[in-house]
Amino acid sequence: MVRATDIGTIAAQDVVVVLVGLTAGWRKRRSARQYFRAAFGDQAFVPWIPYPLGLRASAAWVSFLLRRRFAPDGAGRLHFVFYIGGGVIFRLLHAQGARWPIGRTVWDRGPLQEQLARRLCARVPAFLLTLLGFRSVVDLSRTDPASLSFPSSPLGAGLIVETKSSALARWLGIEEATLDLSPEALERLLPDADAIVTVPLSHDDVYDDAHFLDQASTFLKTRAFAGPGQEVAR
Incomplete structure (x- = not known):
């Protein structure tokens, strides 16, 4: 049940952190940054993540950014949008004991897309993928997401599930x-x-x-997704 006090909890001192995934080049990250800054202003933070260096290096970089900019004892909360890869590295940090003042979260999951890393590594040698800048794909193929727990989201957690295959997944x-x-x-x-x-x-x-982005921002603002017939009854 959503309480009235839970609605509209993106306070002035809060920050909306968007952690993009492995396939987000500069154009996609720019598109996401433009959207979330239009929705949340300067509260939106969409960092570059060094995925070519691997998941561990990417997780360490995200941890550094969050600790540098948002001290755990500081005012306000962090609200997150996790694309697939961003969610994995944050869960890796959570497994290592990292903790931040989390408010509300939106998780992007794609059961079809999440098969891609292992399929690709079965076709292309790991050393070649690493040389080509896809070290995180290799790392992801060797990671069992089911073994990584999810951090608690005290103000609500929303899940958006992609149902279509990407071009690479189809290939x-x-x-x-x-x-x-x-x-x-x-x-x-x-x-x-x-x-x-x-x-x-x-x-x-x-x-x-816009359909995906509007759903994500709406949940961050209201703890519910937009549109009748969209939500799965719990």
Whole structure:
């Protein structure tokens, strides 16, 4: 149940942190930054993440940025939008004991897209992918996301699920027909989600498609997703 005091909790001293994923080049990150700054002003923070150096280096960089800019004992909360890779590195930090004053979170999950790393590494040698700047893809193929717990989101956690295959996923033979959208399967993607919504988008779309971005910002502001028939009943 959403309490009245939980609505509109993006306070003036709070920060909205958007952690992009592995496929976010500068154009996609710029698109996301422009959108979230339009929605939240200077409160929005969309950092560059050094994915070519691997997941551990990326996690260390994010930790450095957060600790430098947002001291744990400082005023305000951090509200997050986690794209797939951003969510993985934050869960890695959480497993290492890192803690921040989290308020509300939105998690992007793509069961089809999340098969990509292992499929790609099965076709291309790991050393070659590393040389080409895809060290994080190699690391992700060797990571079991199910073993990483999710940090608590005291003001609410929302899950957005991509239901389409990206161009690379299709090339690797990852088909949409294999996607399980049962309530049980969706809830496994974020066990403590307060609300779940599916979007007819692939990972190619989520950095600049208004449908995805509007859902994310709406949940951060209201603890609910927009549109009738969008949410999965809990």
